[in-house]
Amino acid sequence: MTSPITTASKGSKILGMTSIIGFVVLVLLAFFVTDPDIRFHPETGEEFGQFDAVRLLYLHVPMAIVTYLAFVICAIASAGYLVRRTFWWDSMAHAAGEVGTLTCALVLITGSIWGRPVWNTWWEWGDVRLMSTLILFLLFLGYLALRGAFVNPQRAARPAAIVALIAVLDIPLINRSVEWWENRTLHQKSTLSELKIEDLTLFTLMLGILVSVLVMSWLILHRFRVAWLEHIEFEQGVKTAIEERRQVGHGD
């Protein structure tokens, strides 16, 4: 029987191809089809708005949504691990936590790049949404560091699961921060949930969310399979070491 050469399967290849095609369509819509955000002051007639910087939001907002989703998956899988104590749940938590940390970093970076032309600042330390998102990123960075600190990955599973369950509590705080502390944020209240945007802008944003979910799913799937193989390899290494010790014992 020949070994498979990658962690890919027919399903993951279809998912990957769909993600790539979706991403190309998203770029075309975001850059060349949708209009820039230009509004006119009712009294002076002066132009204002985000202009073409709004095109960054077709990436930034979907990325924020998949970050929440990945961390919620991580927390559910962590709870699953604490109940079932099986490697499947731990691998899923690890995969979702790692992918979520990557997308969270990209949320912070794209937000900062968007903020410079629109808010005239790269970063605002007093902004509750920015700070709570940064805290989320740091918490999950700590989660990954904790996992990396153990030689035996199985020993990291329980403390990591507890950290994930605590860290995910930051998500509702981020989500509600613009409502609870509206004077302490540059962010506007949700335009998506109240459907204040429409037509092609809304369609492109929805497509961005769909493509981001597809990409996140592909990444989590492959990261899960890598974690699975790492686990099998570790188990086999332990078995081999025990066998060698036994043989040495018999030799004595």
Next chain:
Amino acid sequence: MTHLGYLLAGWGLSSLAILLYAVRLLKRGAQLSARVPSEYARWMSSPKQNGG
């Protein structure tokens, strides 16, 4: 188009980061697949260790 540098930086950095991470996953997966017996990596019908 206004703010082209910001747009390219945001979209470019994000695309590059995800692409590099995906390539790293595929490479690591290929390395591990070569070392681990195939019955453990026949997605997802592993005969053993199926703890889910």
